[in-house]
Amino acid sequence: MAKNEVPTVAPVKNFKVPGFKASGISCGIKKTGRKDLALILSDTPAECAAVFTANKVKAAPVLIDIIRVKKGVTRGVIVNSGNANACTGTNGLLAAKRMTSAVEKSLGLKTGEILVSSTGVIGVPLPVEKVEKAIPELLKNLDNNGLHSATEAIMTTDAYPKKAVARARINGKTVTIAGMAKGAGMICPNMATLLSYFMTDANIKSPALNKALKTAIDASFNSIIVDNDASTNDTAMIFANGACNGAEIKANTPEFAAFSRILNDVSLKLAHMIVRDGEGATRFIEIDLTGAASLQEAKRGARTVAESQLVKTAFFGGDPNWGRILAALGRAGIKIKEEKVSISFNGVPVVKNGLDTGNEDRAAKALKTHDVKVKIELNIGKHSTRLWTTDLSYEYVKINSAYRT
Amino acid sequence: MAKNEVPTVAPVKNFKVPGFKASGISCGIKKTGRKDLALILSDTPAECAAVFTANKVKAAPVLIDIIRVKKGVTRGVIVNSGNANACTGTNGLLAAKRMTSAVEKSLGLKTGEILVSSTGVIGVPLPVEKVEKAIPELLKNLDNNGLHSATEAIMTTDAYPKKAVARARINGKTVTIAGMAKGAGMICPNMATLLSYFMTDANIKSPALNKALKTAIDASFNSIIVDNDASTNDTAMIFANGACNGAEIKANTPEFAAFSRILNDVSLKLAHMIVRDGEGATRFIEIDLTGAASLQEAKRGARTVAESQLVKTAFFGGDPNWGRILAALGRAGIKIKEEKVSISFNGVPVVKNGLDTGNEDRAAKALKTHDVKVKIELNIGKHSTRLWTTDLSYEYVKINSAYRT
Numbered sequence: 001m002a003k004n005e006v007p008t009v010a011p012v013k014n015f016k017v018p019g020f021k022a023s024g025i026s027c028g029i030k031k032t033g034r035k036d037l038a039l040i041l042s043d044t045p046a047e048c049a050a051v052f053t054a055n056k057v058k059a060a061p062v063l064i065d066i067i068r069v070k071k072g073v074t075r076g077v078i079v080n081s082g083n084a085n086a087c088t089g090t091n092g093l094l095a096a097k098r099m100t101s102a103v104e105k106s107l108g109l110k111t112g113e114i115l116v117s118s119t120g121v122i123g124v125p126l127p128v129e130k131v132e133k134a135i136p137e138l139l140k141n142l143d144n145n146g147l148h149s150a151t152e153a154i155m156t157t158d159a160y161p162k163k164a165v166a167r168a169r170i171n172g173k174t175v176t177i178a179g180m181a182k183g184a185g186m187i188c189p190n191m192a193t194l195l196s197y198f199m200t201d202a203n204i205k206s207p208a209l210n211k212a213l214k215t216a217i218d219a220s221f222n223s224i225i226v227d228n229d230a231s232t233n234d235t236a237m238i239f240a241n242g243a244c245n246g247a248e249i250k251a252n253t254p255e256f257a258a259f260s261r262i263l264n265d266v267s268l269k270l271a272h273m274i275v276r277d278g279e280g281a282t283r284f285i286e287i288d289l290t291g292a293a294s295l296q297e298a299k300r301g302a303r304t305v306a307e308s309q310l311v312k313t314a315f316f317g318g319d320p321n322w323g324r325i326l327a328a329l330g331r332a333g334i335k336i337k338e339e340k341v342s343i344s345f346n347g348v349p350v351v352k353n354g355l356d357t358g359n360e361d362r363a364a365k366a367l368k369t370h371d372v373k374v375k376i377e378l379n380i381g382k383h384s385t386r387l388w389t390t391d392l393s394y395e396y397v398k399i400n401s402a403y404r405t
Numbered sequence: 406m407a408k409n410e411v412p413t414v415a416p417v418k419n420f421k422v423p424g425f426k427a428s429g430i431s432c433g434i435k436k437t438g439r440k441d442l443a444l445i446l447s448d449t450p451a452e453c454a455a456v457f458t459a460n461k462v463k464a465a466p467v468l469i470d471i472i473r474v475k476k477g478v479t480r481g482v483i484v485n486s487g488n489a490n491a492c493t494g495t496n497g498l499l500a501a502k503r504m505t506s507a508v509e510k511s512l513g514l515k516t517g518e519i520l521v522s523s524t525g526v527i528g529v530p531l532p533v534e535k536v537e538k539a540i541p542e543l544l545k546n547l548d549n550n551g552l553h554s555a556t557e558a559i560m561t562t563d564a565y566p567k568k569a570v571a572r573a574r575i576n577g578k579t580v581t582i583a584g585m586a587k588g589a590g591m592i593c594p595n596m597a598t599l600l601s602y603f604m605t606d607a608n609i610k611s612p613a614l615n616k617a618l619k620t621a622i623d624a625s626f627n628s629i630i631v632d633n634d635a636s637t638n639d640t641a642m643i644f645a646n647g648a649c650n651g652a653e654i655k656a657n658t659p660e661f662a663a664f665s666r667i668l669n670d671v672s673l674k675l676a677h678m679i680v681r682d683g684e685g686a687t688r689f690i691e692i693d694l695t696g697a698a699s700l701q702e703a704k705r706g707a708r709t710v711a712e713s714q715l716v717k718t719a720f721f722g723g724d725p726n727w728g729r730i731l732a733a734l735g736r737a738g739i740k741i742k743e744e745k746v747s748i749s750f751n752g753v754p755v756v757k758n759g760l761d762t763g764n765e766d767r768a769a770k771a772l773k774t775h776d777v778k779v780k781i782e783l784n785i786g787k788h789s790t791r792l793w794t795t796d797l798s799y800e801y802v803k804i805n806s807a808y809r810t
Contacts, residue, residue, distance in 0.1 A: 057735030057743050087731055087743065089760050122728030123761045230736040232728075309714065309797075310805055317806030323527030323637075326492055330462030331635040338462050338492070355494050356528045392714075392806075394799050400715055401722030401798075 012163050015147050017176045017199040019043045019243030022146035024153030027134030029082035029120070029127060037131060038153035039103065039138050040197055041076035046241040048074040048115075049210035051217050053234035059086035060096040061116040062233060068112050069237075072206030077115040077197065077237060078103050078131075078138075079154050081182070084193065085118040085126040086232040095128040102135045117235050119156055119182065119193040147199070151180040154195055157399075158182050159277050164269040166262040170255050173246035175202045177262050181270040183226075183277075193231040194221055196270055202259055203242035208251040213238045216263045220271035223387040225306045226278040238263075275388045280396030283315050285372045285389050293381035297334040302387050304332035305376070312392035315372060320363035322350045325376065340379040346372060417568050420552050422581045422604040424448045424648030427551035429558030432539035434487035434525070434532060442536060443558035444508065444543050445602055446481035451646040453479040453520075454615035456622050458639035464491035465501040465531075466521040467638060473517050474642075477611030482520040482602065482642060483508050483536075483543075484559050486587070489598065490523040490531040491637040500533040507540045522640050524561055524587065524598040552604070556585040559600055562804075563587050564682050569674040571667040575660050578651035580607045582667050586675040588631075588682075598636040599626055601675055606648035607664055613656040618643045621668045625676035628792040630711045631683040643668075680793045685801030688720050690777045690794050698786035702739040706783070707792050709737035717797035720777060725768035727755045730781065745784040751777060 020042055027037040050069045052062050068074070078099050085092045100114040118126065141149065151161040165178040181196035198213070217236050249255045276284050287306050292298035305311055308328040314321035322343050329336050343351040346366040348359050390396075425447055432442040455474045457467050473479065483504050490497050505519040523531065546554065556566040570583040586601035603618070622641050654660045681689050692711050697703035710716055713733040719726035727748050734741050748756040751771040753764050795801075 055732060055735040056741050057731050087728060087756075087759060087761070089744070122732070123756075230732070232732050232735065309801075313802050313805035316802065319806065323492060326462050327460060327527070327635070327637050330460040330637065336461050339494070351492075351528075354492060356492070392802060394802050396714075397718050397721065397797060397799050397802055400718035401724065 012165055015163055015165050015178055016144050017178045018201045019241045020147070020199045020239070021142040021144055022150040023138055023141035023143060024146065024149030024151070025134060025137050025141055027080070028130045029080055035149065035153035036080055036082045037134055037138055038079045038150035039076065039142065040147070040150055040199065040239070041142060042239055042241040043243070044241050045073045045075060046239040047072060047204060047206045047209055048237060048239050049206055049213045050235065050237040051213060053230055053232060055230045055232050055234070057087065057232050059084055059118060059233040060088055060092035061085055061118045062235060063093065064096050064100070065115045065117070065235065068115055071112070074115055074239065075109055075113045076239065077117060079117040079195065080126070080131060081119050081154050081156050083118060083120040083124060083126045084122045084233050087123040088125055091125060095126040098128045099131050102132045106135050106139055115237065117195055117233065119154065119195055119233055122232065147178055147180060154180065154182045156182060156193070157279070162270050162273040162277070164266045166266050168258050168262045170202065170249060170258050171246040173244045175244050175246065175259065175262070176200060177202070177266050179266040179270050181274060183274040193233040194236070194274065195233070196221065196236045196267070198238040198263065198266065200238065200240045201243035202240050202249055203244065203246050204240045204249040204259065208249065208256060209238055209240055211251055212256070212260045212263050215260060216267040219264060220267040223385070224271045224275050225303065225387065225389040226275060272388060275390055278390035279399045280393040281390035282370070282393050283372050283391040284370060285315055285374060285391065286386060287374050287376065287389065288386050289376045289378065290384040291378040291381055292383040293335040295383045295385065298383045298385040301329055301332045301334045301376070301378070302385050304328050305374070306387055306389040309392060312390070315367070316391040316393045318364060318367045320345050320350055320360055320367055325374070326351065329376070335380055336378060337380055342377040342379065344375045417570055420568055420570050420583055421549050422583045423606045424646045425552070425604045425644070426547040426549055427555040428543055428546035428548060429551065429554030429556070430539060430542055430546055432485070433535045434485055440554065440558035441485055441487045442539055442543055443484040443555035444481065444547065445552070445555055445604065445644070446547060447644055447646040448648070449646055450478045450480060451644040452477060452609060452611045452614055453642060453644050454611055454618045455640065455642040456618060458635055458637060460635045460637050460639070462492065462637050464489055464523060464638040465493055465497035466490055466523045467640060468498065469501050469505070470520045470522070470640065473520055476517070479520055479644065480514055480518045481644065482522060484522040484600065485531070485536060486524050486559050486561050488523060488525040488529060488531045489527045489638050492528040493530055496530060500531040503533045504536050507537045511540050511544055520642065522600055522638065524559065524600055524638055527637065552583060552585060559585065559587045561587060561598070562684070567675050567678040567682070569671045571671050573663050573667045575607065575654060575663050576651040578649045580649050580651065580664065580667070581605060582607070582671050584671040584675050586679060588679040598638040599641070599679065600638070601626065601641045601672070603643040603668065603671065605643065605645045607645050607654055608647040608649065608651050609645045609654040609664065613654060613661060614643055614645055616656055617661070617665045617668050620665060621672040624669060625672040628790070629676045629680050630708065630792065630794040631680060631686070677793060680795055683795035684804045685798040686795035687775070687798050688777050688796040689775060690720055690779060690796065691791060692779050692781065692794065693789070693791050694781045694783065695789040696783040696786055697788040698740040700788045700790065703788045703790040706734055706737045706739045706781070707790050709733050710779070710781070711792055711794040714797055717795070720772070721796040721798045723769065723772045725750050725755055725765055725772055730779070731756065734781070740785055741783060742785055747782040747784065749780045
């Protein structure tokens, strides 16, 4: 697959969820005139849950959402792209609140019923009056098919909109989960802000929703590495409005498992699209690590390999350089016995019991693909993990060294 | 300064130490025919101390040295370049021992009196017979002025040999410390193996020597970041043969402080040379972080900034992108209050109390230099640190993605 083509996931048909409307318009924050303002709105109050950036430097909208989402109920979220409203101090907090109250007032909602996200350049005051002026048009465009426009409006340097939808029969009703995401664009935003929103018509309360979301995010957005930086704005939210009219899905039931499964599926699809669209990415690399002493050690080991500049540049060059992987594992701070480690690239064993297998030529040939599977067997414990990353290319350096103008 | 020119440190005159001989020759490991075998030899048994890689995957010579150095006395070290003798299993250990015993036998020394290092490609058997055949020539070339040749022989892709020397009057005698290092070459070795050797004629015992070495390495080689990878072979050694005939330098005395000062000086000079010679480096970046809650947090914060791909690419592009620095600090896992952080680039304040100063144009102009000073004030505690790193350039990607042939 060529770089930044839309990946070969199933085409998104019926990208809509009963009881949700959305819109995406241009309000003039982006100089290009592209869409930069989105609204996702539930017809009725929706149960909600969210996961935010672990970065201690949090953007203004994140600080506001953290408080509002505690109520567990919301009507929706307004999102702008082109400006992150991060590192903007007290004025940034006021601007974020003005974004939400503009929507709340127009719709006759109470203060706090709308959430807010921003993505884009850091440290520049948000031109909130542009948002306020555009509210009538934003509301006018609300539509059951509006998730497509909304997905476009949250993009920054994403090469394509990222959306996925899945349905399942649960409690005798068809439950839909639609998800949208943006990320991996780093020219205008200062890092790869990840925003994702999940809309479902399931009947599920906030605590269970929270549990399902955390599990899904951990295995998807928290298992991908484009660069090693966590943004000030990273946000994942889920809204459940119960419009499917099914019985309540309670935690730790088979119904919950079914719900969780489709949420994981949607979330993982979006996360993979973000990796494939990674700045300058020419490879989609899966790191599959098994046999670690603990789950935490499995994750730390895989992450250290995935984050290594030397590993990433080797993959860019198609070099089956297993020494760099072994060395990354060695400095990961995990239990490792060199003489027990085995490594393969796309099925070709390159290290067996810590030693070269002599398969370098075969491995080099096997690496002439866009998608690369790295299998690492530590063979000292029972814990495993998988994560996904990109290579490190000239293009990455070009994009990220470009002066922001 | 243009890339990879010899940096403007004081020219190395009198790069020799009383009572030490050295030589550097070609034994045929490097296909280019360049020097690849070095010997440093003290005329008499020398007190010694060493610091080795923290990587759990350790090369064969490191495993041998760790045991031998415990005796605290050695006659010297044999070093080959062109092959790291790492990830080579039991045969690798045998090969490393054969290197040392070849020297020991020829000189009538006991087993274990010579140490050994290797640097170069990982996972390939060391052609130890080439080393053995070259021993007569290696010994024939031993000379009081041989440190120059030895420094050349430990190079891999280093653009220039790295050497420094300092002298001080201690206990009424002139004490010399000479240091050599190699590093930052990553084409042939799989990562930036750092080797450094310090020779001194001071009268100082192994435990005190060990203390001085650890302090010096911590503030120099452990405070530089070229990539984020720690090699399987990293080694720093110091040999003290007492040839200055001074009184013993004991730990925690003014004489020890004087000794430590010149060792730190030599070590820091070598470390800076390694950063300046970093693969593809177009900038020499100093991160000066103050006001952290603890020394450990200061180091972790500075390191997270220095290791960020987004920070490094921004510096390559001359972009005064303080948002990336603030975000890196935010995810460093240290105490930070956004509203207290100040940042300057080459003296131009870009962030004050967490907010943009509006000095972007001035900062961009100030960044048009090879040497960049980044000052970060956290303003929450009393601890500070300094470290040095490079930018991340096209050339870095080119060099490190090149297939090893």
